Structure formats: structure tokens, C-alpha cells
Amino acid sequence: MISKTRIKLIKSLNLKKYRKSYGLFVAEGVVNVSDFLKSGLEPEYFYITDKGLEKFDNKLLPENTAKVSSKDMERITLLKNPSEVLSVFPLPENKNFDIKNINDYVLMLDDIKDPGNLGTIIRTADWFGIDKIICSNETVDAFNPKVVQATMGSLSRVNVFYDDIVNILHDSGNIEVYGAFLDGTDIKEVDKPGKGVIIIGSEAHGISKNVEPFVTKKITIPRFKNSKTGAESLNASVATSIICYEFRR
Amino acid sequence: MISKTRIKLIKSLNLKKYRKSYGLFVAEGVVNVSDFLKSGLEPEYFYITDKGLEKFDNKLLPENTAKVSSKDMERITLLKNPSEVLSVFPLPENKNFDIKNINDYVLMLDDIKDPGNLGTIIRTADWFGIDKIICSNETVDAFNPKVVQATMGSLSRVNVFYDDIVNILHDSGNIEVYGAFLDGTDIKEVDKPGKGVIIIGSEAHGISKNVEPFVTKKITIPRFKNSKTGAESLNASVATSIICYEFRR
Known part of the structure; x- marks a missing residue:
């Protein structure tokens, strides 16, 4: 049995303001939880079902492992479908990003x-x-359960990292700043010096007007020339992934 | 005002079985609805709010346009956030896919x-x-509102198209059948003759055991060689997009 206070605490971590105030976040699922444990994070709370134990690497199980029923898991999950393992971890501190020294x-x-x-x-x-x-402060929180x-x-x-990206870009100096636009240079043609900042705009509005002036190279994923198509x-x-692929190709 | 019977009908189209039995599906949002109208589909029902009318190309408005309130839209939407335009269209018939004649x-x-x-x-x-x-019959329905x-x-x-993909692959003859695996040939190295079938496996299980024998070329998106990373x-x-990009590059 998990106490009502504990359930309330875990459920509250669905919201950024409670994650910030408690300094905690929730990870669910075997892969996610295992990977955070492997990275060295120590769980504040750790819940696992019988089924979860069958799949979980036992060597990773923390001291404070609590075996719970599937019913209990339903009470604490922040997802649509409850997982077989749920862990509450300390929220990593937001470090400062140093644009000048990227390599x-x-x-x-x-x-x-x-x-x-x-x-x-x-x-x-x-x-x-x-x-x-580096995420703008308006980007969705990376520790959001989804x-x-x-x-x-x-x-x-x-x-x-979360920060005021305009402030950061002010210090970009000679660093190449790529921005994804619909009318830039073909990503396969553009110079790739091995380091640089690649900016991806929002789903609805693309790259903001106050960020655009810092872009030194506008880049584009070319659409296939075919009159029938019209996306x-x-x-x-998807755009980010194709750009990452091409820059690593 | 939209009648209760109509609301019930539209809401039922959230489920595949009702889409099939009524032969109808729902599209929402200015872009989606406009594009279906442009493609020549004639709406069975068409609802739009005042706000929607401001954004919608008036030349596209069908004869049976019904102006409704935002409240009415909330009653019929199949999405989390109601749109400014919702249209019920006839479901296109599932055509047969002819693998032998792909070009x-x-x-x-x-x-x-x-x-x-x-x-x-x-x-x-x-x-x-x-x-x-071409989707396997177990693939999520393309006319699912999401x-x-x-x-x-x-x-x-x-x-x-929806079909038994194993049946279709039986007729693939000399057509190249690419399959996305974790241990195939680098997608940038593989021969690309200008036509072929590219198979993408499911999120959880990849390409199924009974489909794999039909694959003539296993392909892979290479992971960047860096010990720190581990996806x-x-x-x-994302995998599909990168493969499409590389095959069109």
C-alpha cells in the first residue's frame, strides 16, 4: 500500500511547478528507469510490480525498492497506461550553457x-x-512525464538546458548558427565545419522574429519536386532528425 | 444547433467500426479540411465557426456549409481541442495495391x-x-481522427492501402524490398534503383518474422559512433523520414 500523501506527491509531479518546488520528477517504464539508474541518479522512491521484476535487471534495483501491486501502480502513474516500474528521481539542476566553448x-x-x-x-x-x-524557456519541460x-x-x-536563447545567442561570436527555414540552403550543400548551433523553430510559428537575426546560415530540407505533392x-x-542525420552523414 | 442524432453520429466516427459501417470519416482544422475539399471530396456535413470563416478560403466553402457556435463545435469535436472547422467526408474505398507495377x-x-x-x-x-x-491490416486506421x-x-x-502485406509481398517478383533493421547496410551505401518497397516495422517489435523473409535488402540508419550515446x-x-530523405537525396 502506498500512502495517500505519497500518491498525492507523485501525482503532483505531473505539473512543472511541483517538480520545481519538490525538486523531483517521475520516470516510468523499464527502459527509462534503468537508464536513469545507470546514469547514476539515485531514486527518492522506486516502485515495481511482480511483472516488472521479471523484466528488470536485478543488479540495478535500488535499496529502497518497493514492490507494489498493479492496482497501486494505477494509482500513481502519470501516464495513460500504468507501467511496471515507476521511479521518482531528484531533478537535475539546470546548468549554464556555455556557447563559446562548444566543440x-x-x-x-x-x-x-x-x-x-x-x-x-x-x-x-x-x-x-x-x-x-538548449531550450528556450517557453519550450515544454523535458521532465514532463510525456x-x-x-x-x-x-x-x-x-x-x-533551459535559458533565454536570445541572451545565449548574443555570445555566439564566430560560431555558425544554423536555422531551419523553408527557404534556406539545401542541407546537403551547406558547409558543415564540425561544430555549430542548429536552431529548430516551434511547431506553429517556426523560428521567432527575435531569434532569426542571429542565424548565420538558413538551411532547408528540400521537398521532392513532384507536382502531385503538397505538404x-x-x-x-522529423525536421530535426533529418538535419541531425545529414550533419552526421 | 446540431441535433442529438447528428452529434451521436459524428461522435461515433471516432471508432473504426462506425467509420466502416457509415462509410464516413471526420477531418478537423483549416488545413486538413481545405486540403480534402481541394482534392475533390464532397462533404456530407460541414461545420464552421465565425472564427473559422475568417481563416477559411471562402471559395472552398461547400453548399451545405453550416455555421455553428464554438459551443456546438465542442459537442462534435473528436479532438482534445475543438477546431474552427469540422467536416464529415465519405470514406474513400480501399483500393487494391498492385505491387508488380510500381514505378x-x-x-x-x-x-x-x-x-x-x-x-x-x-x-x-x-x-x-x-x-x-501500404499498411498491414493491423496498422492503425489512417482515418482515425488523431x-x-x-x-x-x-x-x-x-x-x-490496407491489406495482408504478406500476400502482397508474395507477388513482389524482382522488385527490391528494403527492410529497416538495426543490423543492415548503411542507407547511404545501399543501391537505390529508383523503385522498390520500403518496409518499416512496428514501434514495439520491428519487422515481423513472417514479413522478414521477403526483405531483399536490410537497411540501417547508422548511429553516430560515440561511446557516450546509447539510444x-x-x-x-523518425526512422521512416530519414530513410525517405536518403532515398530522395
């Missing part, structure tokens, strides 16, 4: 609002070895 | 379950000029 490509997200998109972007960045993502779910464990490996744009996480 | 790349989806993924795949196919997608929403109008331009896989719609 690889980094992603910068200009108000990505959809949790599924952010989660997918973090997962894709991890696949392509991009380990820093984002955590969509990252499939990658949030434990990719560093996600106006690509989904934000 | 371009086509996508084949082996049990894609997530509506957002299918919608994103249809939207991306449209961008890259791939106008045929899929329609995620396609952003592209469902009006891309032909989506196990890519999201299904």
Missing part, C-alpha cells in the same frame, strides 16, 4: 511545445551523438 | 500502432513525393 553540433529549440516532439528530439539527438540541447516517456531513456544521456512543412521532430 | 518507392508499414506516428509518416511521405503507403490531424492535410494526397533505436516515424 560539436548542439541543438537549440525555439519554443517546441509538444511533449512527444521534444521527447523524440532528445531520443534522436542521443542516436546521433548530439549531447547538448517527454520522459518519449525519450525512451535518452534523457539520462543528453544534457538539456507545407515537416513535423518539427 | 517509384512505396512505403509498407508492418503494424504501426501509434496514430501520431502514422500521421507523421503520411505527412513526410507527401513532402518527399511518395504517394503510396491520424488525420497529424497528417496536416497530406492524407488527401497520399494513397493509403537503442529511433522512433518509427
